[in-house]
Amino acid sequence: MTKMMRLKKDVKEKRELVNIVIDRFLPRKDEYPKVIHKAIRHTLFAGGKRVRPYLTITTYQLFGHMDKKILPLAAALELLHTYTLIHDDLPDLDDDTKRRGKKASHIEFGEDIALLSGDALLLEAFKMMLMVDTEPNFKAELIKEFAEVSGSEGLIGGQVADIKCENKDVTPQEVEYIHLNKTAKMITTSVRYGAMLANARKDDIERVTEYGKCIGLMFQIVDDILDIEGDPHKLGKKTGTDIRSGKATYPKIYGMKKSKEKVNELKTKAKEIIGYYGPKAEYLQKICEYITTRRF
Amino acid sequence: MTKMMRLKKDVKEKRELVNIVIDRFLPRKDEYPKVIHKAIRHTLFAGGKRVRPYLTITTYQLFGHMDKKILPLAAALELLHTYTLIHDDLPDLDDDTKRRGKKASHIEFGEDIALLSGDALLLEAFKMMLMVDTEPNFKAELIKEFAEVSGSEGLIGGQVADIKCENKDVTPQEVEYIHLNKTAKMITTSVRYGAMLANARKDDIERVTEYGKCIGLMFQIVDDILDIEGDPHKLGKKTGTDIRSGKATYPKIYGMKKSKEKVNELKTKAKEIIGYYGPKAEYLQKICEYITTRRF
Numbered sequence: 060m061t062k063m064m065r066l067k068k069d070v071k072e073k074r075e076l077v078n079i080v081i082d083r084f085l086p087r088k089d090e091y092p093k094v095i096h097k098a099i100r101h102t103l104f105a106g107g108k109r110v111r112p113y114l115t116i117t118t119y120q121l122f123g124h125m126d127k128k129i130l131p132l133a134a135a136l137e138l139l140h141t142y143t144l145i146h147d148d149l150p151d152l153d154d155d156t157k158r159r160g161k162k163a164s165h166i167e168f169g170e171d172i173a174l175l176s177g178d179a180l181l182l183e184a185f186k187m188m189l190m191v192d193t194e195p196n197f198k199a200e201l202i203k204e205f206a207e208v209s210g211s212e213g214l215i216g217g218q219v220a221d222i223k224c225e226n227k228d229v230t231p232q233e234v235e236y237i238h239l240n241k242t243a244k245m246i247t248t249s250v251r252y253g254a255m256l257a258n259a260r261k262d263d264i265e266r267v268t269e270y271g272k273c274i275g276l277m278f279q280i281v282d283d284i285l286d287i288e289g290d291p292h293k294l295g296k297k298t299g300t301d302i303r304s305g306k307a308t309y310p311k312i313y314g315m316k317k318s319k320e321k322v323n324e325l326k327t328k329a330k331e332i333i334g335y336y337g338p339k340a341e342y343l344q345k346i347c348e349y350i351t352t353r354r355f
Numbered sequence: 356m357t358k359m360m361r362l363k364k365d366v367k368e369k370r371e372l373v374n375i376v377i378d379r380f381l382p383r384k385d386e387y388p389k390v391i392h393k394a395i396r397h398t399l400f401a402g403g404k405r406v407r408p409y410l411t412i413t414t415y416q417l418f419g420h421m422d423k424k425i426l427p428l429a430a431a432l433e434l435l436h437t438y439t440l441i442h443d444d445l446p447d448l449d450d451d452t453k454r455r456g457k458k459a460s461h462i463e464f465g466e467d468i469a470l471l472s473g474d475a476l477l478l479e480a481f482k483m484m485l486m487v488d489t490e491p492n493f494k495a496e497l498i499k500e501f502a503e504v505s506g507s508e509g510l511i512g513g514q515v516a517d518i519k520c521e522n523k524d525v526t527p528q529e530v531e532y533i534h535l536n537k538t539a540k541m542i543t544t545s546v547r548y549g550a551m552l553a554n555a556r557k558d559d560i561e562r563v564t565e566y567g568k569c570i571g572l573m574f575q576i577v578d579d580i581l582d583i584e585g586d587p588h589k590l591g592k593k594t595g596t597d598i599r600s601g602k603a604t605y606p607k608i609y610g611m612k613k614s615k616e617k618v619n620e621l622k623t624k625a626k627e628i629i630g631y632y633g634p635k636a637e638y639l640q641k642i643c644e645y646i647t648t649r650r651f
Binding site for chain 1: 382386387388390391392395442445446447448461466467468469470471472473474475477478479481482485491492494495498499502503505506507508511512514515516518519532
């Protein structure tokens with residue numbers, strides 16, 4: 060098996076584990092009122108690579124832990140991520156009709172239920188965080204980071220800046236702010252969580268934080284590139300939406316060539332940082348290829 | 356001073372305390388990206404009686420505590436409540452244009468920012484919960500209740516049932532479910548929190564829980580009545596919206612006369628339950644009058 064094949068097998072295995080944890084945790088889809096519980100599961104199980112949980116679990120394992128204690132923490136990140144997708148797709152925001160290859164939530168269930176199912180998922184994410192089996196003070200610290208990276212000074216801040224920069228001449232600083240907050244912070248937290256729950260040393264946590272920032276930024280730039288060059292069938296969502304809505308993307312500011320160079324630069328840096336751990340970090344190195352070559 | 360005057364003074368004093376705590380806690384309104392931080396404050400400080408925090412603080416005091424430890428817990432309930440108002444007013448749900456006498460968030464800031472400011476407020480509510488100065492295991496218990504009463508098996512469940520019962524023949528059980536989940540659970544938690552943080556005995560917590568259910572149901576029935584008989588100027592929002600959208604309200608199922616009888620019955624029961632504590636519970640008795648006579 061090549062390294063990439065091994066990685067893909069590992070991604071698949073961990074995805075299945077995370078899906079089981081989420082499935083068992085959420086209210087059954089026939090629970091009253093049924094439609095909200097169906098809606099919560101619709102976008103969650105429409106597909107999804109589970110990149111964030113993968114990073115959390117794999118970083119946890121990097122520091123020598125193989126147990127399942129990490130799973131609720133990893134799964135909570137996916138619940139949080141999926142709530143943002145449901146709200147993003149609403150006509151209030153991006154007005155997208157497809158997500159993960161299926162109908163967007165508001166197309167399937169209506170805008171009212173989609174909005175509420177996003178809210179409900181966010182609450183489920185916090186409930187899942189409370190399930191993490193660790194010392195209560197430490198759990199509070201994890202939950203605090205969870206709320207901070209997703210709030211108005213994190214992910215939501217990034218989304219707002221994104222909206223406000225539409226059809227405007229934006230500065231590199233603004234694009235940086237958007238990418239960092241909208242995507243990179245949550246990816247960074249995903250790897251940080253793995254190290255933190257593994258009780259990693261402070262310098263190790265700092266190292267994976269740097270690695271997380273690199274792949275987080277890389278992830279968003281790749282997303283921007285895919286919106287121009289990607290195949291909508293493979294992506295499971297429409298492309299060209301950034302251009303149509305005049306979004307402040309990397310290719311818009313720097314051009315396609317420079318954007319791809321930036322991806323490569325970040326990839327090299329990320330691999331170098333995590334390369335510190337040698338062969339143990341094989342998956343976290345290889346995931347850089349996986350992210351950058353996904354569908355373009 | 357009459358009892359009602361004393362109550363009103365107490366309501367005002369506690370409202371001001373809560374407002375100060377919220378104001379100090381939230382990101383400043385000029386923090387980048389400014390519009391989201393303005394939007395978060397817009398609906399929060401448009402007015403609002405702060406009934407939930409009032410109940411929390413007053414129940415805490417009933418059990419002999421006069422310190423400020425209760426304030427973040429009380430304030431978190433108001434943040435949570437206000438997020439539901441912002442999302443409720445969106446065209447995806449009730450499409451209301453006024454709230455607390457001011458423009459609804461989406462009218463002032465657009466639907467995109469209103470949606471995101473609701474999300475951000477929900478996250479601020481959790482951050483505020485984390486600020487409660489108490490033993491970490493106990494704090495986790497409080498946060499769990501917070502997520503449960505507001506999720507798809509609580510408040511959101513009530514909202515969804517409400518939507519799904521529009522323009523239908525509904526059963527008394529369905530109206531009961533809607534009222535209990537949409538409103539009464541959160542009111543109940545408001546009084547429970549006061550008792551819990553005061554370290555009240557189990558039977559005391561059970562007693563205030565029963566009291567909370569009564570005033571919670573009463574609160575929603577009064578809301579239903581006000582939608583028919585209330586003065587939109589005094590309410591700070593449109594009336595008649597329930598009828599137009601065919602909502603499953605108490606007056607719709609039972610008629611106005613029986614609805615008012617039910618309010619009186621619940622009021623008597625609530626006062627009786629809390630009357631157990633004698634003169635100490637004056638405010639919690641009098642608040643029943645306050646809720647039922649507010650503007651009709």
